[in-house]
Amino acid sequence: MDIEMKQVRNTLIVKLKGELDMQVADKLRKELDKKLENEKIENLIINLGKVTFIDSSGLGVIIGRYKKVSSRKGKMYIVGANPSVEKILVFCGINKLVPIYGSEQDIINI
Amino acid sequence: MSIKNYVRLEFQSLPENVSFARSCVGSFASQIDCTLEEIEEIKLVVSEAVSNSIIHGYDNRTNEKIFVMVTIADDRCLEIMVEDRGKGIADVKQAMEPTYSSDETRMGLGFTFMKSFMDDMEVISSPGEGTIVKMRRTFMSHEKEAYA
Ligand SMILES: Nc1ncnc2c1ncn2[C@@H]1O[C@H](COP(=O)(O)OP(=O)(O)O)[C@@H](O)[C@H]1O
Ligand SMILES: [Mg+2]
Numbered sequence: 001m002d003i004e005m006k007q008v009r010n011t012l013i014v015k016l017k018g019e020l021d022m023q024v025a026d027k028l029r030k031e032l033d034k035k036l037e038n039e040k041i042e043n044l045i046i047n048l049g050k051v052t053f054i055d056s057s058g059l060g061v062i063i064g065r066y067k068k069v070s071s072r073k074g075k076m077y078i079v080g081a082n083p084s085v086e087k088i089l090v091f092c093g094i095n096k097l098v099p100i101y102g103s104e105q106d107i108i109n110i
Numbered sequence: 111m112s113i114k115n116y117v118r119l120e121f122q123s124l125p126e127n128v129s130f131a132r133s134c135v136g137s138f139a140s141q142i143d144c145t146l147e148e149i150e151e152i153k154l155v156v157s158e159a160v161s162n163s164i165i166h167g168y169d170n171r172t173n174e175k176i177f178v179m180v181t182i183a184d185d186r187c188l189e190i191m192v193e194d195r196g197k198g199i200a201d202v203k204q205a206m207e208p209t210y211s212s213d214e215t216r217m218g219l220g221f222t223f224m225k226s227f228m229d230d231m232e233v234i235s236s237p238g239e240g241t242i243v244k245m246r247r248t249f250m251s252h253e254k255e256a257y258a
Contacts, residue, residue, distance in 0.1 A: 023125035
């Protein structure tokens, strides 16, 4: 799993690449939480464009970060999920909490 | 039910073997002419069952054994069995309830995915005796253009 993070004003944009399962969930959780604690970040965008697989361990990291961000009144978005990953996100209802967009540009255009 | 093909895996309870196991089963299952979408569903249920063996069955100990047996039967039926010799489950009915988890940081969706994406699932487990998860799914016949 590759994790690429950049901060644009008060938003953390995280680009992930690879397979999101229990092998990488802990590392991803720790890296995200480190960023979310140390800096003045309100919003979180997770780009799943290059994620080829997700299971409940990966979903757990996303839901956990949603709880964190929303408890601080921030917003969270998922972008770029491929159809098979998006199917799993919708299946477990994450899309009702974290809106899913095609691209980062789509969020800016809202 | 005459068996058409089978594969048996035995591997160490290491996190990196979760992706190994699901890829193996996924590519074995592709001998059935099912869609790529169906293969992704197979990989998901294997990932959930094997992760459970490592996380819950063995409390993340990495020097234990996990067994996976996959069978393709004549009637386009795929049967997957995932077995550990870990701590077992006291209340299987409760464990299988959607969103139930014995670990509050987890989602409790593993068994729900297995039930949803397979035709049937059976859990054989008791405390101290390990856990066997058996799942079965029969695939519809697809035309080759389903791959296009
Ligand atoms: N192989 C196993 N060995 C022991 N306990 C298990 C095993 N598989 C599942 N369980 C129990 O069943 C519960 C539900 O499993 P699951 O639906 O995958 O959710 P989660 O993994 O998120 O806890 C687990 O929290 C655990 O208590
Ligand atoms: Mg699980």
